[in-house]
Amino acid sequence: MTTPTARRHVNVELLNRLRDVLGGTRVSHGTLDGISYSRDLWPRGTLDVRRGRIENRPELIAWPETTEEVSRILRICNEMRVPVVPFGAGSGMCGAAVPRRGGIILDLKRMKQVERISDQSNLVVCQPGILGAHLERELNRHGYTLGHLPGSLGTSTVGGYLATRSAGLAATYYGKIEDMVISLQVVLPDGTVVTTRTAPRRATGPDFNHLFLGSEGALGVITRTHLRIHLLPEAYFFRGLAFKNLAAGLESLRLILRCGMRPLFVRLCDEDDTATTMNELGIAVRGCLLVLIFGGGAGMVELSGRKAVEICRGLDGRDHGEEPARVWYEHRYAEHYRQSEILAEPETIFDTIEVAATWRDIEGVYRAVRGAVPKEIRLAAHVPHAYPEGCSLEFTMTGRAKAKKDLELYDRAWSLVLDALGKNGGVLSHHHGIGLQKDKWRARQQPVAETLLRALKRQLDPYDILNPGKFDGEPEDAC
Amino acid sequence: MTTPTARRHVNVELLNRLRDVLGGTRVSHGTLDGISYSRDLWPRGTLDVRRGRIENRPELIAWPETTEEVSRILRICNEMRVPVVPFGAGSGMCGAAVPRRGGIILDLKRMKQVERISDQSNLVVCQPGILGAHLERELNRHGYTLGHLPGSLGTSTVGGYLATRSAGLAATYYGKIEDMVISLQVVLPDGTVVTTRTAPRRATGPDFNHLFLGSEGALGVITRTHLRIHLLPEAYFFRGLAFKNLAAGLESLRLILRCGMRPLFVRLCDEDDTATTMNELGIAVRGCLLVLIFGGGAGMVELSGRKAVEICRGLDGRDHGEEPARVWYEHRYAEHYRQSEILAEPETIFDTIEVAATWRDIEGVYRAVRGAVPKEIRLAAHVPHAYPEGCSLEFTMTGRAKAKKDLELYDRAWSLVLDALGKNGGVLSHHHGIGLQKDKWRARQQPVAETLLRALKRQLDPYDILNPGKFDGEPEDAC
Numbered sequence: 003m004t005t006p007t008a009r010r011h012v013n014v015e016l017l018n019r020l021r022d023v024l025g026g027t028r029v030s031h032g033t034l035d036g037i038s039y040s041r042d043l044w045p046r047g048t049l050d051v052r053r054g055r056i057e058n059r060p061e062l063i064a065w066p067e068t069t070e071e072v073s074r075i076l077r078i079c080n081e082m083r084v085p086v087v088p089f090g091a092g093s094g095m096c097g098a099a100v101p102r103r104g105g106i107i108l109d110l111k112r113m114k115q116v117e118r119i120s121d122q123s124n125l126v127v128c129q130p131g132i133l134g135a136h137l138e139r140e141l142n143r144h145g146y147t148l149g150h151l152p153g154s155l156g157t158s159t160v161g162g163y164l165a166t167r168s169a170g171l172a173a174t175y176y177g178k179i180e181d182m183v184i185s186l187q188v189v190l191p192d193g194t195v196v197t198t199r200t201a202p203r204r205a206t207g208p209d210f211n212h213l214f215l216g217s218e219g220a221l222g223v224i225t226r227t228h229l230r231i232h233l234l235p236e237a238y239f240f241r242g243l244a245f246k247n248l249a250a251g252l253e254s255l256r257l258i259l260r261c262g263m264r265p266l267f268v269r270l271c272d273e274d275d276t277a278t279t280m281n282e283l284g285i286a287v288r289g290c291l292l293v294l295i296f297g298g299g300a301g302m303v304e305l306s307g308r309k310a311v312e313i314c315r316g317l318d319g320r321d322h323g324e325e326p327a328r329v330w331y332e333h334r335y336a337e338h339y340r341q342s343e344i345l346a347e348p349e350t351i352f353d354t355i356e357v358a359a360t361w362r363d364i365e366g367v368y369r370a371v372r373g374a375v376p377k378e379i380r381l382a383a384h385v386p387h388a389y390p391e392g393c394s395l396e397f398t399m400t401g402r403a404k405a406k407k408d409l410e411l412y413d414r415a416w417s418l419v420l421d422a423l424g425k426n427g428g429v430l431s432h433h434h435g436i437g438l439q440k441d442k443w444r445a446r447q448q449p450v451a452e453t454l455l456r457a458l459k460r461q462l463d464p465y466d467i468l469n470p471g472k473f474d475g476e477p478e479d480a481c
Numbered sequence: 482m483t484t485p486t487a488r489r490h491v492n493v494e495l496l497n498r499l500r501d502v503l504g505g506t507r508v509s510h511g512t513l514d515g516i517s518y519s520r521d522l523w524p525r526g527t528l529d530v531r532r533g534r535i536e537n538r539p540e541l542i543a544w545p546e547t548t549e550e551v552s553r554i555l556r557i558c559n560e561m562r563v564p565v566v567p568f569g570a571g572s573g574m575c576g577a578a579v580p581r582r583g584g585i586i587l588d589l590k591r592m593k594q595v596e597r598i599s600d601q602s603n604l605v606v607c608q609p610g611i612l613g614a615h616l617e618r619e620l621n622r623h624g625y626t627l628g629h630l631p632g633s634l635g636t637s638t639v640g641g642y643l644a645t646r647s648a649g650l651a652a653t654y655y656g657k658i659e660d661m662v663i664s665l666q667v668v669l670p671d672g673t674v675v676t677t678r679t680a681p682r683r684a685t686g687p688d689f690n691h692l693f694l695g696s697e698g699a700l701g702v703i704t705r706t707h708l709r710i711h712l713l714p715e716a717y718f719f720r721g722l723a724f725k726n727l728a729a730g731l732e733s734l735r736l737i738l739r740c741g742m743r744p745l746f747v748r749l750c751d752e753d754d755t756a757t758t759m760n761e762l763g764i765a766v767r768g769c770l771l772v773l774i775f776g777g778g779a780g781m782v783e784l785s786g787r788k789a790v791e792i793c794r795g796l797d798g799r800d801h802g803e804e805p806a807r808v809w810y811e812h813r814y815a816e817h818y819r820q821s822e823i824l825a826e827p828e829t830i831f832d833t834i835e836v837a838a839t840w841r842d843i844e845g846v847y848r849a850v851r852g853a854v855p856k857e858i859r860l861a862a863h864v865p866h867a868y869p870e871g872c873s874l875e876f877t878m879t880g881r882a883k884a885k886k887d888l889e890l891y892d893r894a895w896s897l898v899l900d901a902l903g904k905n906g907g908v909l910s911h912h913h914g915i916g917l918q919k920d921k922w923r924a925r926q927q928p929v930a931e932t933l934l935r936a937l938k939r940q941l942d943p944y945d946i947l948n949p950g951k952f953d954g955e956p957e958d959a960c
Contacts (some may be wrong), residue, residue, distance in 0.1 A: 123839040124869045167684035178682055184839075184870055196929040201837045202871035203657055204908040205646035205695060206915055206923055207952060208937075210930050212691035216684060230870055234737060260603055260712060262777055298741055301784050309778070358680045360602040362661075390603045391663055391709055392681035429680040436685055442684055450675040451689050454937065458687075461936035464826055473686060 004277045010060040011084040011105050018362055019082075020064060020106075023074045028065040028112075035063050039089065039107045044097035045353045049409055060087065060101040067112045069187060069225040076223065076467075079106060085470050086191075088219040090159035091133060094166065095354065096437025098218040102471035108223065110161050116140050119231070125184055126231050128301060130161025130224050144480045146231040151174030152433075153338035162274030164224050167216040169394070169433035171334055173387040174259075175233065175297070176431065181213045187226035188214050191463040200228050213458065218435055219469040221462055235266065235297030241308030242326025243319040244289040248272045248354045248383075249365060251290045254314045255388045256361045258294075261313070264394045265388075266297035269330060272368075274382035279398075292319065293327045320333050344400065351379075351401045351412045355419055356432050360392035363427030371397060374422035375415050378403065387432070394432040438471065445475030488571055490563040490584050491540040498561075499543060499585075500837070502553045507544040507591075512678035514542050517938045518568065518586045523576035523916060524832045527824045530886055539566065539580040546591045548666060548674055548704040555702065555946075556672030558585060558655070564949050565670075566700040569638035570612060573645065574833065575916025577697040581950035587702065589640050595619050598710070602607050604663055605710050609640025609703050628655030632817035643703050646695040648912035650813055652866040653738075654745045655711065657912065658695045666705035667693050679707050692937065698948040700941055707762040714745065714776030718786030721805025722798040723768040727862075728844060730769045733793045734867045735840045736772075740792070742785045744867075745776035748809060751847075753861035758877075762812050764805045771798065773807045804913075823879065830858075830880045830891045834898055840905030841873035850876060853901035854894050857882065866911070873911040915952065924954030 012031065015290045020029045036059040041047035050057060070304025079086045082408045092099060101107055110131035118127040119141065126148065128137060128383045134148075134155040142149055151170040152158060162168065163179040164186070176182065185200040198211050214222055245251040258265065271280055271291045280291050294310055296303045306346060345351040359367045372381055379401040387394045403411040420443040423430060429446065430440045452475050459466070459473070499508045519546065520526035529536060545551045560563045564584025571578060580586055589610035597606040598620065605627065607616060613627075613634040620627055630649040631637060637873055641647065643665070653659065664679040665864040677690050684924065693701055724730040730749045748757055749885040750770045759770050773789055775782045790800060823831045838846045858880040866873045882890040899922040902909060909919045910927065924931045931954050938945070938952070 093758055120839075120841060122735070123841045123871060125606055125839070133858075167682075167688075168680070169684075173682075190929075194929075198930075199908055199927070200906070201908040202841060202868040203646075203648070203652075203866075203873070203911055205648075205657075205910040205912045206908055206919075206927065207695050207697070207930060207934065208693070208700075209646075209659070209691040209695065210933055213689040213933065214687070216686050216688065218686070221687075232741065232869070256601070262711065299784075299788070302781060305778075305780050305784065318904075360599075360604070360679060361682065362602045365651070387682075389681040390711070392602060394682070395530065427679070429678055429683040429685055431684040432682055433684045448678070448685065449794060450669075450673075451677075451686060454689055454692065454940070455686065457936060457940035458933065461933070 014086060016078070016082055016458055019078050020075065023071055023078070024064060024066065025093045030063045032062065033124060036060055039063055039092070039101070039109070040098060042092045042094040042099040043341065044095060044100070044439060045341065045345060046409070046412060046439070047097060047100065049351065052345065052348070053406070058102055060107040061104050063107045063109055065109050065112045069189060072108070072189045072223050072225050073133040073193045073195050075108065076189055076191055079403055079467050080192050080465060083465050084467060086467055087166070087469050088161065088223050090131060090162035090201055091157050092103060092286055093154050093157040093389070094162060094437060095434040096439040098166065098435055098437035098472060100438060102438070108336070111159065113225065116259065117226070119144050119146065124231055125228050127226065127228050128160060129226055130159060130164065133255070134158050141231055142234065145234055147234050148182065148229060149232050150179055150182060153335055155335055157338070161224050164227060165218050166435035167433065171386060172266050174266045174268050174389070180212065182230045183211055183215060186211055186214055186224055186227040188222035188224050190222050191468045216435070218437065218472055220473045221458060221468065235303070237300035237303045238445065239303045240324040240327035240331065241294045241307060241311055242285070242287065242322040242324070243292045243294065243311070243314045244248065244287045244322060245317065245319050246289050248290050248368065250317045250319065251292050252361070252364060252385070254292065254317050254319055255385065255393065257313045258310045259388050259390045261309070263310055265294050265310065267293065267294040267295040267331070268385065268388050270385040271385045272462070275384045278382050279337065283329055285329050287322055287326055291326060293330045295331060296420065349402050349405060349408060351403060351408050353399055353412070354434070355397040356394060356401060356434050357423055357428040357430070358392060358394040358432035359428045364393055364395060366426045367423065367428035368395060370422040370426040370428070371419055374418040375399060376411065376418065378411060379415050438472070441473060441475060495557070495561055495563060498557050499541070502547065502550055502557070505541060506711055509542045510540065515539055518542055518571070518580070518588070519577040520585065521571045521573040521576060522820065523574060523579070523918060524824060524830070525888070525891060525918070526576060526579065528712070528830065528891060531824065531827070537579045537581055539586040540583050542586045542588055543841065544588050544591045548668060551587070551668045551702050551704050552672045552674050554587065555668055557668055558946050559671050559944060562944050563946060565946055566948050567640065567644070567702045569610065570636050570642035572633050573641060573789050573916060574913040575918040577645065577914055577916035577951060579917060581917070590638065590703065593930045595692040596705070597625050598625065603710055604707050606637060606705065606707050608705055609638060611639050613637050613639065618712055621713065624713055626713050627661065627708060627766060628711050629658055629661060632814055634814055636817070639706065640703050643694055643706060644697050645827045645914035648866055648911065650865060653868070654743045659691065661709045662690055662694060663707040665690055665693055665703055667703050669701050670947045673753065695914070697916065697951055699952045700937060702946065708959045716777065716779035717811065718775040718780045718782045719803040719806035720773045720786060720790055721764070721766065721801040721803070722771045722790070722793045723775065723801060724771065724796065724798050725768050727769050727847065729798065730771050730797045731840070731843060731864070733771065733796050734797055734864065734872065737865050738869045740788070742771050742789055743787065746772065746774040746810070747864065747867050748772040749864040751862045754863045757861050758816065759809070761807055764808050766805055770805060772809045774810060776808055781805050788801045828881050828884060828887060830882060830887050832878055832891070833913070834876040834878060835873060835913050836902055836909070837871060837873040837911035838907045838908040843872055843874060846902065846907035847874060849901040849905040849907070850898055853897040854878060855890065855897065857890060858894050876886035917951070920952060920954060
């Protein structure tokens with residue numbers, strides 16, 4: 003069954019004006035294109051497709067190549083009150099790129115230029131549509147890394163990272179994307195092009211980079227960015243350790259960070275994650291596996307690595323040598339692709355719940371999430387990023403439900419988890435963002451952010467053309 | 482000659498309502514108090530006082546002790562349309578705490594509690610009125626440092642750091658204050674108390690901490706903060722090196738940062754700074770002195786230090802051993818007090834110009850500032866903080882002018898410098914902020930920030946009671 007979105011905004015005038023900007027081949031109103039751009043990787047959308055429902059089809063897709071084109075498109079759409087949804091690689095996990103109100107998908111993937119790599123100032127200037135993997139390959143060729151290496155590296159864009167406040171697997175060392183941004187160029191909903199200043203630091207009032215970072219396409223379209231880059235590590239130190247329980251693993255990580263050490267990668271698995279994901283990779287470890295990988299100057303890495311292992315041993319961590327860490331490292335981008343395989347099976351549900359809390363609260367959050375999910379749901383959890391003050395925590399949830407009950411189970415599980423998080427010091431998201439999935443809870447947990455966001459939205463986007471229906475605090479009962 | 486500010490807002494009702502909140506002894510309308518709170522450490526204000534002009538006197542001073550009291554005061558002032566200027570230690574360098582429109586000074590120094598030091602989550606929870614030195618002493622007692630150690634440590638408060646986006650001398654290692662904030666509690670102009678969430682990182686929309694950080698008292702009153710803390714370094718590595726010119730010193734610093742090393746303190750002096758400030762400390766070095774101090778684990782510090790010295794030698798840096806760095810370190814808080822001594826002399830002018838730029842632009846900025854100042858001005862410059870992508874640059878400017886010509890020379894010098902900065906990639910401030918001094922240039926350089934700021938101000942403070950006359954983009958021709 004296909005429920006097409008009513009065409010409400012497209013007319014000959016709009017099409018002609020867009021063709022005037024983009025030519026004939028970079029605007030599409032084809033049915034197949036519309037279906038392709040009707041969802042991102044939000045599992046709820048996949049569940050819909052599995053039952054033959056294709057909702058939220060955009061009316062047009064546009065492929066701009068320059069900031070000037072983005073500006074002209076937004077000016078037209080602002081004048082004609084047409085919704086515009088910025089779109090990268092479509093691998094968002096929460097529905098942020100779903101065109102809820104029809105209108106135009108602004109696919110930025112043709113804006114994929116690496117404009118400059120500065121060896122002097124250690125930064126890269128690039129457009130938002132470049133895939134993470136392509137940017138990283140280009141940087142590697144020059145001896146650099148961005149240090150932003152999400153599991154989805156091959157299926158996600160720089161613009162997507164910026165718009166959601168994404169985290170890479172090496173965030174423990176390099177920080178999240180918001181820690182890497184030097185400046186942004188943004189096209190506002192009325193077509194105005196603005197740039198923040200390229201400087202290492204400043205004290206010139208509030209920092210408006212942080213307004214657009216995480217704005218999920220609702221306040222402006224990011225069209226260029228200056229990002230910090232790093233020389234590739236000279237040397238690595240790999241180690242896998244096993245703990246009797248998660249608490250000992252968490253305490254080891256906490257102490258390692260507390261001493262000022264910053265591993266390049268960490269992955270602390272709970273018993274379930276060790277027994278499933280890690281064992282399936284061929285890592286034959288029991289208990290709770292901790293993968294520790296240090297990178298940097300040769301002497302430094304060895305010194306940090308040995309000290310970290312010593313800390314782990316002090317908490318009865320069993321040293322399994324380099325192998326488990328090397329195996330995980332080789333497969334670090336594979337896990338991202340499991341979702342599609344699992345959801346291809348009928349009657350399955352699947353998603354990842356990624357949260358963060360201080361070290362004080364993290365075990366409470368772990369227990370709260372486990373306690374909240376319905377008994378039909380299986381959870382496995384790991385810590386993918388750690389900071390001096392706390393860490394992130396990522397659960398995979400899998401389950402089975404008879405056909406037509408899958409959505410109900412999926413929604414119930416999420417609702418229970420998000421309710422529980424608010425009471426235990428956990429934040430709703432560490433790196434996937436809000437999208438359609440968590441907006442009701444965001445608005446409830448952050449009433450002031452909601453007020454400020456609405457004030458800014460009114461100022462910047464009075465006709466609500468940019469990604470409408472997001473960040474509006476409205477419940478999404480029916481998708 | 483004394484020009485009192487016209488009393489426009491205080492009446493018996495206001496005084497009674499404030500006494501109802503604070504009791505009789507924590508509100509003052511005394512003349513001496515009014516004079517004391519009429520300025521901060523903006524040198525222009527000192528020049529005014531030197532000629533006997535005392536302007537901008539507040540009508541009342543209030544000393545709240547709790548968030549609840551701040552909230553009640555703001556609610557009253559919002560209802561009665563009375564200006565409120567948050568005030569810390571009064572050591573701001575740009576006039577941000579000057580009560581331009583009269584009203585009430587909200588002195589937060591009695592809100593000086595260290596509420597909690599979390600050994601588990603490595604953070605401190607404190608009120609805004611505590612002096613940096615007192616907080617640091619308390620943290621040191623527990624084996625920690627905040628890592629925020631400005632030259633003004635003894636004369637500045639945590640609230641002041643947050644409101645201006647301050648930087649400590651160890652910012653190269655620990656970052657600026659905005660890099661240390663986990664969460665804020667803020668009282669909005671209408672008395673609403675809001676808190677951002679305490680979590681290591683998140684992806685839940687724009688980060689509104691960054692809206693209040695740097696807002697210089699114009700958007701809300703910060704009443705509590707969670708800040709990251711660090712174990713005190715185990716070991717130090719001190720080294721002083723001399724370069725033939727500033728370019729070689731800058732290149733050494735750049736390469737050190739580029740290799741992933743983070744010195745605890747750096748100070749790279751130009752020829753003038755070496756020949757004046759450093760020689761006066763008894764550091765007998767010619768050329769451009771670079772002070773390098775590493776801190777951390779013993780082995781790590783030694784490894785980094787030796788590698789950094791090697792880089793400097795590769796650029797003809799002459800190794801002067803530990804002594805110059807140790808001498809600078811012992812006197813690191815002394816320089817801050819020179820301003821008052823110098824300005825006590827008639828006919829002198831003095832100020833610091835602190836800017837930042839990428840490595841690519843920093844030499845151009847250095848030359849532009851030197852080229853811009855009138856010939857009566859002497860400059861000495863140093864780099865107090867360095868980052869992978871660039872550094873800050875701080876000039877001291879001194880000069881002499883016949884009485885009554887001092888203000889004219891002071892204003893002319895600043896105007897020329899700020900004009901020049903915009904054209905050479907420099908930002909107007911790295912850590913002192915905007916205040917009354919740079920607002921015209923800020924508004925001109927950042928038109929979008931200006932628009933966003935006005936939208937937020939309208940939303941949060943429709944009656945313009947909080948620090949009015951700041952961040953309004955108006956020229957300050959007459960102070």
